[in-house]
């Protein structure tokens with residue numbers, strides 16, 4: 001078995017404080033097992049990026065099964081947002097493996113790859129491995145700004161991103177977070193913007209087809225089934241496969257929309273004529289009106305889009 005030295009990058013606030021609890025459990029278990037570890041806490045948004053870049057300069061190395069001594073493994077304790085920052089900081093270092101102990105609110109990536117959301121079970125799994133494994137991450141390139149980004153989950157334009165932006169702005173989120181009811185803020189935000197979100201013009205292109213939607217409501221490019229904390233939007237998507245999944249949902253009247261939400265929660269939405277699914281290794285989308293966007297649950301703001309997507313394999317210690 002590979003001997004490891006663990007570098008635990010912890011967001012104590014993830015999952016309304018679950019990060020802190022996970023830290024206590026994990027560090028106690030590691031001390032008991034005499035496994036060496038170092039702890040780094042994120043103190044504010046984007047701090048995980050900075051901490052990873054520091055570790056990249058001094059500590060982290062590419063995977064090599066001939067490595068002598070303890071292999072320095074970066075392990076993220078946080079939610080999808082913290083993992084997103086780490087993966088982006090290591091974007092050009094795909095052979096540096098990343099371990100993960102999920103303790104966020106949504107934990108969609110963990111759900112997708114079948115990783116336990118119980119910290120000690122995830123730790124046991126991590127310690128049972130002797131080599132890393134490859135999973136696909138998504139890369140988006142924004143042709144308007146010439147920027148690229150890496151995703152473990154999805155990029156969404158429209159209602160999902162509007163909900164994220166509205167929840168983050170709301171005063172209610174602050175006190176709901178204090179009451180450990182942060183997820184309720186998203187439900188409240190959803191109720192607020194479900195009708196407010198108007199249909200928008202969207203052009204999509206894959207290697208096989210192109211389509212012009214005049215009344216899009218949700219447009220999500222994803223690597224795996226889940227979004228929004230366990231909603232199986234693209235039930236057949238798989239982070240081990242090269243194909244990405246694009247889901248477009250059309251804006252429909254409220255009653256039909258509520259019915260569709262019910263179908264979505266029962267995984268019956270793919271039968272709806274208003275839901276369109278594309279599986280491809282090349283996806284391009286253009287939206288010329290300003291719409292909310294989100295990447296792995298983090299806000300992209302209110303902007304226009306001309307983006308192409310591809311996948312990239314990276315090593316995870318999972």
Ligand SMILES: Nc1ncnc2c1ncn2[C@@H]1O[C@H](COP(=O)(O)OP(=O)(O)OP(=O)(O)O)[C@@H](O)[C@H]1O
Nearest residue numbers: 014015042043045078079080081082104105106107
């Ligand atoms: N100490 C901190 N205080 C406030 N925000 C932080 C802190 N550390 C990290 N963050 C930010 O918090 C955001 C959310 O964190 P994270 O995704 O880990 O938890 P979550 O939102 O509860 O989980 P999920 O994304 O799975 O729903 C991240 O974008 C990160 O930048």
